[in-house]
Amino acid sequence: MYRAMIDLDLDMRQYDCPFIDTTDDVDVAFSAVQWQLDTDAEKLETRLIAKGESAAALDQGLHELRTHPNMRDCYILTKRDNVAQIGTTIEQTNAMRAIQENDGYITGPFRIEDGRERWHVGFDDDDAEDRTLAELERHNDYEVEDRDQFGPTTLFDLLENSDSALRLLEGCRSLTETEQETFEVASKNGYYETPRETTLDELADHFDISKTAVSMNLRRSERKILKAALGAIEGMDDHDEL
CATH class of the missing domain: 1.10.10 (Arc Repressor Mutant, subunit A)
Structure with missing residues (x-):
């Protein structure tokens, strides 16, 4: 049976995400470099680039991030002027749980700025997509910015x-x-x-x-x-x- 992977581009606002809360209050943006979701421990480990409007904004943003109740660990890997590479471990958010439990998966890096987050999420069938979006709607605010379907040949071409x-x-x-x-x-x-x-x-x-x-x-x-x-x-x- 032929199946095409469904890829969604979501503009997301989670109400329990440390990064979104921080960018709500401070002129700082975060871009994910690497991430690993541990569903058993219900935590997300990430490496991110943090960029502030200024060096002072970056320092304030990192302080806000460290003191957020859903942040388990936040440390600086490198820092120069208004840009830093950081490592974090946060509590699993409601949106992460909804995607994981409904057989969805993250297909690309995410970016957080001005209290919003851009997610790239994949599904193998329409039912998984519908279940996830219905659950996300109950606890989060989101808009589907783009939706594509890729067959195996297209995916292979993109990767190659x-x-x-x-x-x-x-x-x-x-x-x-x-x-x-x-x-x-x-x-x-x-x-x-x-x-x-x-x-x-x-x-x-x-x-x-x-x-x-x-x-x-x-x-x-x-x-x-x-x-x-x-x-x-x-x-x-x-x-x-x-």
Whole structure:
């Protein structure tokens, strides 16, 4: 029997999570690097990157985290300015229990900021998904931001080409804020359509800068993205040859 894995992208607010409570009160964000759920001991061990709006905000956030009633252990691995790598052990939350008991599983890293958490959760069938979402709704606040279904072939392709995907992601992240905004506005306004739906002059007016400055910002962003895309393609070609 053919089955496709269901992958949900959830915007979640748990009411018993130390990380969410901390980001409610302090300008700090957490991104998971590694996690391990011990269902027998009802605890979650994590390695996270904590980033504060400032060094003072980071210190305050770590203090709030350590003193939270659902936090068992919180320690600093490395720290520099407003960024730290930390290790934590927290009590199993209601949402974790609901997902685990209904045969769900975490499929990707989670990020916590401004009192909300982005989760990636997988299920093997619709019934498991429905049971979990019904239980989550009773004790948490969430929205399904995206839902995909992957067959074995697609999953295999994603795993085999993860290095290429990472190269492309790193290339996109290398854009400065100005380069990213210029590229996005140009694309959304049809600059790359044939025929073009906007011009450099119109983009210059939009950003209130010179036509030359817009052109340079676009060229820099295009160069970075193209380099990343070519690197990703080369990685795919190398894998195909193997």
